[in-house]
Amino acid sequence: MIIQNNRCRGVIGILTGGGDVPGLNPAIRRIASRAIKENYKVIGIKRGWAGLVEMQRDPQADNKDYYEEISSTVLANMSRTEEAFLHSSRTKPSELLADEVPEHLRDLYREPINDLTDEVKKNIEYLGIDYIIPVGGDDTLKYALRLHREGVKIIAIPKTMDGDVAGTDYCIGFSTCITRTIEMINTLSASAGSHERFMIIEVFGRYAGFTAVLPTLAGVANRCVIPEYKFSIDQLAELMVSDRAKNPGKYSIVVVSEGAMFYGGEQVANDFKHQKRSGIGEKIAEQLYEASAKFNGGKHIDTITQNLGYLVRSGFPDATDSIVSIAYANIALDMVLQKRSGLMTVFRDGCYSVADLDEVSLSKKEVDIERFYDTELLCPKCNSFIGSPLMVMTATKFLQK
Numbered sequence: 017m018i019i020q021n022n023r024c025r026g027v028i029g030i031l032t033g034g035g036d037v038p039g040l041n042p043a044i045r046r047i048a049s050r051a052i053k054e055n056y057k058v059i060g061i062k063r064g065w066a067g068l069v070e071m072q073r074d075p076q077a078d079n080k081d082y083y084e085e086i087s088s089t090v091l092a093n094m095s096r097t098e099e100a101f102l103h104s105s106r107t108k109p110s111e112l113l114a115d116e117v118p119e120h121l122r123d124l125y126r127e128p129i130n131d132l133t134d135e136v137k138k139n140i141e142y143l144g145i146d147y148i149i150p151v152g153g154d155d156t157l158k159y160a161l162r163l164h165r166e167g168v169k170i171i172a173i174p175k176t177m178d179g180d181v182a183g184t185d186y187c188i189g190f191s192t193c194i195t196r197t198i199e200m201i202n203t204l205s206a207s208a209g210s211h212e213r214f215m216i217i218e219v220f221g222r223y224a225g226f227t228a229v230l231p232t233l234a235g236v237a238n239r240c241v242i243p244e245y246k247f248s249i250d251q252l253a254e255l256m257v258s259d260r261a262k263n264p265g266k267y268s269i270v271v272v273s274e275g276a277m278f279y280g281g282e283q284v285a286n287d288f289k290h291q292k293r294s295g296i297g298e299k300i301a302e303q304l305y306e307a308s309a310k311f312n313g314g315k316h317i318d319t320i321t322q323n324l325g326y327l328v329r330s331g332f333p334d335a336t337d338s339i340v341s342i343a344y345a346n347i348a349l350d351m352v353l354q355k356r357s358g359l360m361t362v363f364r365d366g367c368y369s370v371a372d373l374d375e376v377s378l379s380k381k382e383v384d385i386e387r388f389y390d391t392e393l394l395c396p397k398c399n400s401f402i403g404s405p406l407m408v409m410t411a412t413k414f415l416q417k
Contacts, residue, residue, distance in 0.1 A: 025054060028145070029058075029145040030102065031064050031150050032064060032103075033065055033105065033151070033152035034156045035176070036329060038189055038330070038331060038332055040104075042345070044094075047149060052087070054349070056352075059143055060085075061083050061102065064107055065108065067082040071083060108155065109131070109132045109135070109136050110133050110162065114128055133163070137163070137166065137168065140168060147171060148168060149171050149172070150173070151175050152172070152175060153187070154176070154376060157373065161377055171348045171356075174186075174344075174362070176189060177190055177192070177220060177329050178193075178222070179227065179410045180226065180382065182375055184362035185364055185365075185405040185406075186363040186406070188344065191333075191335075193328045194407070197271075198231050200322075200328070201231060204320075205267065209267045212260070212265075212266035212317075213319055215267060215268070215319070217324060218296060218322070218324065219274065221243065224275075224382040224383060225242025225243055225276070225389075226383060226410055228271040229396050231271055232395055238268045239252060239269075239393075239394045240396070241300070242275075243273050245385055245389060246279045249300070250307055252300070253303075253308050255393065255394060257308055257311040270300070273296075274296055276300075295323070340363070344368075358372060358374075359373055360376065363405075
């Protein structure tokens with residue numbers, strides 16, 4: 017152990033993994049400030065799980081890029097930082113390619129794909145960390161689950177703007193994503209109307225279509241296509257031509273999840289690193305232009321394409337994410353003080369709670385097509401909101417893998 021203090025009740029490590037979302041910094045600040053008052057040391061692990069892979073167990077090594085103690089002074093300096101304070105990465109220690117293995121470990125790990133989990137656990141012990149609080153999405157938390165099963169004390173916090181972490185109705189970052197998507201589509205619609213065009217809005221969402229369905233439900237788009245249902249371009253074109261004809265502004269809008277697929281198509285292969293998709297929005301725009309003539313008296317309809325991308329995931333959180341991040345942080349520290357582990361903070365049935373971390377791997381969370389999506393009209397359907405959570409269709413749907 018390299019951190020020693022007679023008054024110290026223990027050491028808590030915090031990390032943020034995967035994509036950045038608004039709300040990470042408020043969660044870090046709340047955990048750290050309260051933990052310090054409870055006489056805990058707080059270690060910020062930098063760049064997600066990468067920090068615990070790349071650091072060296074050597075007092076003389078320069079490890080400032082991999083971890084640092086979060087003191088009251090550090091907290092004061094990060095009070096209004098927009099970027100993820102601890103930075104992030106999509107590193108998965110159990111599946112590192114040979115050229116991703118740190119230089120000082122390459123004599124030990126020479127396989128094409130390497131599992132450095134033993135190194136991670138040794139580094140946790142070296143730092144004297146008693147608990148790790150990872151803030152992350154599905155991949156980050158599944159690796160946390162593995163560490164938990166191998167004896168590391170974990171209290172996890174779910175975050176992802178896609179809203180698809182199983183076991184909870186809400187993940188940090190989701191509301192800000194939806195709010196900004198709605199705002200941006202409302203603004204961009206002026207251009208679509210000015211030129212009487214189709215507008216294709218591409219949003220994040222590899223495996224679940226929540227970020228496309230909810231803005232459409234809110235009324236800012238006519239149609240949406242999502243990963244859970246393969247669509248026909250002719251079907252979409254006919255619907256959008258009809259929408260455009262009925263609209264006094266002579267335009268129509270479709271929101272496209274990045275993981276959406278045409279009939280007969282497959283998603284691009286993906287791994288923990290989440291390689292970029294090839295641009296489904298652009299492909300749909302090209303094919304909509306060609307198909308539109310079939311339903312528009314032989315005349316093609318021009319398109320405008322916009323990928324909202326990082327515009328909806330950066331900067332400060334909205335009110336919901338500001339509050340949820342504080343609530344989750346407090347619950348996480350409560351669990352540490354109660355000496356519990358292997359848990360994830362959750363929001364269920366309108367209440368904050370905790371759930372077994374195992375739930376992130378026992379189920380799959382996606383849009384319930386039968387209940388919430390009209391496959392003929394390619395748009396949301398909600399016959400009743402009674403019993404739904406605040407964000408309507410973000411309730412966990414358990415599908416055994």
